[in-house]
Structures are given as structure tokens and as C-alpha cells.
Amino acid sequence: MIASVRYFLRRYGLEAVVYGGDGDAAGSxxxxxxxxLMYKNRVYLKDAIGKLGAMDKGHFLYIGPPETALPxxxxxxxxxxxxxxxxxEPVYLGTEVCHWCAVLQPRPEEx
Numbered sequence: 001m002i003a004s005v006r007y008f009l010r011r012y013g014l015e016a017v018v019y020g021g022d023g024d025a026a027g028s029x030x031x032x033x034x035x036x037l038m039y040k041n042r043v044y045l046k047d048a049i050g051k052l053g054a055m056d057k058g059h060f061l062y063i064g065p066p067e068t069a070l071p072x073x074x075x076x077x078x079x080x081x082x083x084x085x086x087x088x089e090p091v092y093l094g095t096e097v098c099h100w101c102a103v104l105q106p107r108p109e110e111x
Contacts, residue, residue, distance in 0.1 A: 002066065005099045009033070009065055014078050018064075018085075021073030032064035034078055034104065059086070062102040066090070070102050082107040 013031030037059045070088030088102030
């Protein structure tokens with residue numbers, strides 16, 4: 001299973017760089033999935049609702065490789081977008097880390 005996660009991240013994942021909250025100049029390059037969070041059982045009047053549910057435009061789901069831990073108060077850069085890491089935790093398969101999962105929030109555009 002862990003080998004499958006690595007394969008799919010390597011083949012289909014987006015290129016991103018994870019930075020620590022301490023102003024770490026050299027970030028860690030990763031391949032990851034970043035998708036808007038979907039809420040199936042909630043109703044939002046202003047949001048678009050599709051077959052998968054309502055899309056929360058303010059929060060994104062991150063799935064990344066097991067070897068790159070997400071720092072507290074860190075951030076992630078993917079293409080031209082920056083995301084703050086609100087909460088991240090490892091997902092275990094037995095005693096081994098299978099992947100990292102996190103909730104991201106887009107940073108406001110800097111001028």
C-alpha cells in the first residue's frame with residue numbers, strides 16, 4: 001500500500017515545496033495532491049454544489065509523501081500559490097507512516 005501511494009504521488013502528484021515556519025530558506029521538494037475540501041452533508045447558499053458536495057473555497061486537502069513531515073506553522077508553495085498548513089498529521093498503516101494528510105488555507109495574494 002505504501003509503495004502504491006508513492007507511485008501515485010510520483011506519477012500524478014503536483015510539484016510543491018514545503019517550508020518550515022521558522023523562515024527555513026531551503027524547503028523540501030515534494031509531489032503531492034492538493035484538492036478543495038468537499039462537504040457532502042452541508043448546505044451553503046453561496047457555494048457551488050456538485051455531485052460530490054459543496055466546495056469550500058477556503059480550505060484544501062493535502063496528501064503527501066510519508067518521508068516529508070509537515071512542520072507546524074509551516075507553509076507550502078505549489079506553482080504560483082502559497083498555502084498555510086493549518087493542521088497536518090501522519091497517516092499510519094500498521095506501524096509505518098503511509099502518507100501525510102493536512103488541511104491547507106490559501107495565503108492572500110502578496111503585493
